[in-house]
Amino acid sequence: MNDHVLPPIKGSGGDVASQDKKQSWFYSDIVKEHFFNPKNFLDRDIKEGEFNAMGKVGSPACGDELKVWLNVGEDEKILDFKWKTFGCGSAIASTSIASVMVIENGGMTLSEARKIKPQDIMKRLGGLPQRKFHCSVLCDKALRDAINDYYRRTDQIDKIQVEAARIIDPVSKVTDRDIEEAVLEGAITLEAVQKKTKAGVGNPGVLPAIEELIRFYKDKYFG
Amino acid sequence: MANREVYLDHAATTPIDERVLGSMRPFLLENFGNPSSFHMMGKVVRDAIDDAREKVAVALGARPDEILFTSGGSESDNLAVLGVARAHIEHGKHIVSLRTEHQAVAEPLYHLEKKEGFEVTYVDVDREGLVDAQAVIDAIRPDTTLVTILYANNEIGVIQPISEIGNKIQKMREETKTRYPLFHTDACQAVGTLEVDVNKLHVDLMTINSSKIYGPKGVGALYVHRGIKLRSLQFGGAQERGIRPGTENVIGIVGFGTAIEIAAEEREQYNEKVTPLRDYCIEQLLSVIPKTRLNGHPTKRLANNVNISFMDVEGEALLLYLDASGIYASTGSACTSASLDPSHVILALGLPYEVAHGSLRFSLGRSTTKEDIDYLVATLPALVERLRKISPVSVDEKYFR
Known part of the structure; x- marks a missing residue:
């Protein structure tokens, strides 16, 4: 074809x-x-x-x-x-x-x-x-x-x-695993995580959940 | 096909004019002295800087002691915004600006808001990016120390009514019998094409730079009206009245002086040449390619700026296809292309993300010809068509009709 x-x-x-x-x-x-x-x-x-x-x-x-x-x-x-x-x-x-x-x-x-x-x-x-x-x-x-x-x-x-991972943003289909990985790569602010994953870009309703996850993984890995 | 090369990114930067280069040459090898030195080698260079300062002052209708040389537009913007805000805290911590400012103003403002307890009021612009002068005045409060507004937008080319705003601010200050608010404009895109006489614009501070007017990169200036207090951003010397210490960028400053002199002299002839090409380019692209939208104002527009959204396609992909055809353009602002976010300027016009993602800027220059535009018009439709074939998106026609 x-x-x-x-x-x-x-x-x-x-x-x-x-x-x-x-x-x-x-x-x-x-x-x-x-x-x-x-x-x-x-x-x-x-x-x-x-x-x-x-x-x-x-x-x-x-x-x-x-x-x-x-x-x-x-x-x-x-x-x-x-x-x-x-x-x-x-x-x-x-x-x-x-x-x-x-x-x-x-x-x-x-x-x-x-x-x-x-x-x-x-x-x-x-x-x-x-x-x-x-x-x-x-x-x-x-x-x-x-x-x-x-x-x-x-x-x-x-x-x-x-998906084994939980979808956080149904629009971009970004999961909690994606956010975890982004934090591990050093993205510890919402802006930085958005640059890597586009989570919540154009879907501001999910931003609080994303910020909470960033805080969680930041504490988990970087104390 | 022989690969034609067409540079349509003059708003990002221009090449150095031969005459500018000629004026810089003696300062590369022979006249290498430090302008602060007390000997002949120093004095020759000091004189050259004074001469350049004089040329910049003449171009702006200012006095030489009101010109501070910096490393470029971004530093001048930072110095204006942070320098004024921090030096006038006793009067207030409120600033008025726009959402469509260049990052070099927007980011310092953001910093002041987040870290230093300032409040910023952002006045709305209309669908074409234009601000209403009275709306700016209405946003001013008793504790406002600074109004900062981009003269001509770097992305969409819209020209703001700076002189009208400046005039109203001046009247306001006469009535309230204060020196506030101070008025700053970033005129980087305006030099060489618009009126930049500080007296006619009624501005207290003005940012200009060299690399957009066929001068060398890494040099700019901030006009600061006599007597205005500025808090320095760096310390360690007496250069530039101690506000901007550090050994001067001599070669850059000399080139900048020549470049601004030429830009002022040739302003009319530049506008007469470039404006019709701009209109031809806009008219052709909008008529040849369906589902397109001109961003910015049709007439209150920089002579060299074309900014068009191509619906249903993503700007970076289109930029790379153009690049492969030897056409060099830009998605919005080159300063932001390291980030993946769509243009904040186009979003501020009230347009959706997908329209912002599909915008490209073509900026013309002294050397741009009708043949260049024709090559663009001949090349672009097929590339847009190609990406539209791949695209699952269909932008609502209310955004491009």
Whole structure:
């Protein structure tokens, strides 16, 4: 299927020096390849019965929104994976490469796909700038949302797995684990945690809960 | 395709003018003395600084002793806001400003609020970013010591009625028979294109810098009206009347003097060249690309500023696609691109996050040609289209009609 492959972009640039000069370029060659020539995105209307699961994470208010569609076949293998995203370069690239990972070699099973971690996606991309990691690698979350949707549609309610971590912000789907990790990486103010996770950006109702968690983990790890 | 390079980020910084470079050259190797030294090597350099100070003063209609050289716009803003606030505490701890200020004003204000017990009133701007002069006056209280308002916004180019506000403040002070409030404006984007005579603007303090007017980076100035008390931010020398101690950035100051002299001389010719290109660029982009919105005011606008939201796409992704095509623009303010938050300026206009996320700034310069704009107009639609194909978002049309 070639309907989703764009012709390569003209010119050979695309490198942008990072602000802090700690790295000479923002993005690796693999990131650039997937950013400029994203794979498997949905650029047409969906045909009836083409997909049997859909997942979503984020909102434009967070700066990133991602929707994924799956076609799950026999043996719970993912035969097709399509996506759409409103997001920055690394959001586009990480989703593109995750879609490749999921359907290559005949497709992952749902239980294999559920185990994909942001770290796995980042590794395949050859790294991402630190500040881009937490906020722009959303595909694993959207994928798990879609897997649950598949089980819901096929009446296998017992196989639905609610995220082990508790979702704190239903819009950005940031969990208490995400916040814990951000604090461990040194983000001990609301602003710093938001920079890393986008928790509560555009959803101010959850800010008190986020602040409470930051205080909790800060005390836990840094006394 | 041969990769054409089009620099449309002049509001971030400009290249150094050849004439500016020429004036700086003697101070790189031959005239290296310290201006504070009591010998001929020092005096030559001291004279050059005095000469540059004179040029800056002339450009602003000020006296040379009212010009303090700094490391740039950000330092001047910090010195104005913190310096005035801290030196006039006996009169009050209230400041009036806008939500659309540059970070170099916004952050010191935030610091004063959070750490030093000040109160700041932020006057609302309208959908086009413009503030009503009377609304600023109405926000002033008996304990207000400072009003600080950005002359021309660095992101959306809107020009505030500084002279009108200044005039009203002056009348107010005559009535109340006090020196308060003091009035500061950041005019970094205004020099070389707008009226910057401090007497006509009725300002007490004004921030300007060199790297946006074809001068070297790392140098700026703060105009401080004679007799106004400022609390210093650093200590350790008598330079700049002890308010800004440290050996002067001689090469930078000399270049700044030349740059501001040229900018003032060529102001009319610059505006005549750049304004029609700006309007052509806006008209073309809005008509060629659907679902777009001009941010800022259509006419009360910097001659070189184009700021457009492209609905349903994310600005950084678009910026990187443009970069790959050799077009260099900016998402909002370059100072904030290390953060991932959308532009605080566009949010302050009452627009939603997704509109702010999709905004790009194109800022023209002396060397920008119609061919440059045509290249942008020829390149951009396909890139926007490409990202819209990937995007699941559809912004409500009330935000771009």
